[in-house]
Amino acid sequence: MNGPHDLGGRHGFGTVTPEPGEPPWHHDWESRMHVMALASQVRGFFVLDEQRHACEKLPPAMYIHCNYYERWFAAVAGLLVSKGVITQDQLDARVAQFLAGEAKAPVDDGSGDGLGDTLVSIIHSGATAMRDPVGEPVLAVGDAVVAKNLQVPTHHRLPSYVKGKAGVVTAIPGAFTLNDSLAHGGGEDPTYVYTVAFSAGDLWGEAAESPADTVYLDLFETYLTPA
Amino acid sequence: MNGPHDLGGRHGFGTVTPEPGEPPWHHDWESRMHVMALASQVRGFFVLDEQRHACEKLPPAMYIHCNYYERWFAAVAGLLVSKGVITQDQLDARVAQFLAGEAKAPVDDGSGDGLGDTLVSIIHSGATAMRDPVGEPVLAVGDAVVAKNLQVPTHHRLPSYVKGKAGVVTAIPGAFTLNDSLAHGGGEDPTYVYTVAFSAGDLWGEAAESPADTVYLDLFETYLTPA
């Protein structure tokens, strides 16, 4: 999708303003939003790829302007409603109650099923997207490739700034579940990923700071054609 | 500039919602803003190309989300301040007065110098950007060309969706003042413009509604290289 998230090489976003000593989260609700997204995935309501696509599909001005976890809320809440876990009416009503101070944060009553333990264990076990390869990779390290002119409105991980550009395969990290499929309720469709090197000169022409610089991306086999 | 105005082929902006019987302007202030921009150009404070670039440089979320004439105000006011016609402090103070209802719209006292007549005459005479050609065109109708990978942050009229794409020259409307130069205080630099046809298949790949469709753009010679 050529969405508002597809930012590589765009102009006009101003200075990077790092915040010294920034905490992981600025607000308690941000940390809780983060965990609720993970919990929803662990409960199987949706997968990470669906969450990313839900973020990309937010109205462009909202995506660009809002706080990171505002986006997560909009994406996750939208998915939970569309998956039938909660209803929009329920959510709107409860939000109104909180805004009016008529609702209180829920208190734990020990009725959990150990989800916290599960989540913590997943943090350290990971949830690899790598899968056993299916067949041999079509490309090899050293191959000259061109990134496809992929202009579909569906989810994919090919930034606009490399579409149609020529690069060279420098590594083959392995086969991974295909985001393009999972984001739309499809199967894992394990697909080889290739690390591809693009020269800054090829990407940015005269605007490159130094043509000899390199930008590397990890691109699914389906995004590449031999040069 | 790869700015927020560079919209061709982007996804996520929703439905086109035409308004039946829409008037030229929805608010009186919109029509007056329009004329003030033209008047500023006629007075020589800035040229149209500077105004376009000032719009492009607005913060992306603001550009995408705001009313068309909000953009014109931000761009024109910014230019008038930077050109020293008014100061930001003057403007802020006067806005505050209007917001507080302490200021009234100025009443005409007949002290004009006939700018209205000048503006109306320009409406009908036009202000062509066409200039006598300098030398012969480098390209000819029928030539296969490729749009340059122009990634500079300065003003230009080459949309991202055609950069690096192959097309065919179908007409040579003539030589025109070069927007890229005028937008940055440079000279007119008359440059040939070529109408170039791009096939939808080349532009959008599998996402094209019909590969045989055509998109035409008028591109300066400086944006094109022979294929």
Add this chain to the structure above:
Amino acid sequence: MPAQDPDEHRHGTEHHWNPPEETEAKVRALESLLVEAGVLTPADIDQMVDEFETNLGPMNGAKVVAKAWVDPAYRERLLADASTAIEELGFRGLQTEVVVAVENSPTVHHMVVCTLCSCYPWTLLGIPPTWFKDNAYRSRSVLEPRSVLADFGVTLGPDVEVKVWDTSAEVRYLVIPQRPAGTEQMAEAELADLVTRDSMLGVGFALAPEAVG
């Protein structure tokens, strides 16, 4: 500013970065400062706004199209050099100095957009409608013209080729819509009433005679 409903992507309605009254105050303030600086007078603005609202609009372009429908020689001149042909009717002007006319047919449908901003032939069609300047039209016309036409309630035949003209420099484009059936007896002036603004941008067809009644 009202929060965008995350699931609601039909947000072609007018947006405001700032509350409208704030923008109005800014524009009023700018005018009053420019008047004080002797740059312009309120009357200058009034005069120009009146000119736009009175003498510029799709009724001009409609006259050009109607003439092309009834006068084959004029049609030839219009297709060969629209700038000069529209000048014959007095419709050449600001942002309408260099014009190219493109003619629709049963097998070819033309559409006009300015993906980069809002380039538009003022003296032929007046001030551009909001949708022409809005992100949805500008982003989708070049990518999915038929899907955009559907938003206008327009459907093309399967074998019709679409040509989209992205106004990226100073050339302006005028679409000559197909002449509706059953208008052979109509006078040029009556024909002009069938020519809508949308049909001259390629997002609509000329009206059927019955539609105008």
Add this chain to the structure above:
Amino acid sequence: MPAQDPDEHRHGTEHHWNPPEETEAKVRALESLLVEAGVLTPADIDQMVDEFETNLGPMNGAKVVAKAWVDPAYRERLLADASTAIEELGFRGLQTEVVVAVENSPTVHHMVVCTLCSCYPWTLLGIPPTWFKDNAYRSRSVLEPRSVLADFGVTLGPDVEVKVWDTSAEVRYLVIPQRPAGTEQMAEAELADLVTRDSMLGVGFALAPEAVG
């Protein structure tokens, strides 16, 4: 929402589409509904937040870098297969399953970005800082890395080649910064204190020993 100053393009500060208190109310409301639905409990969330805040952070990545500085064999393993090498120290995990380490040198400087969203090695570096998720860093790192480094107060030599890693799939990247001069005598644990988060993303250098005092 405060109007953006049209001339002020330094707007990397935190934005809000809706007022923060409204977003907080939404997140609270979502939690209370999910609790009622038996999806999770407040304690589950507390436990996970605590895990993030306590056990995940740049201190983990710093240990990996310090070990690579002092242990050439480990450095080799890290450069050959970082996924397994970080697992030796227990830092493999969620969003950090497949890792590649890239080593800075006097002539090559690596930087890491996720232009499409905010991919980040959680178990090595914790939760990404706001600037890493913000539009300015994501848009400019691949285009003008040195200009971005200047925003961090970092200047590279003229002959240094920059390699930017755009995390577009599931591989995560760890930059091994150059070991500061004068640290030959320092123990591994002390060396880890010189390794900043920014240096492991390539937007800073490791600290000089004096800096840590």
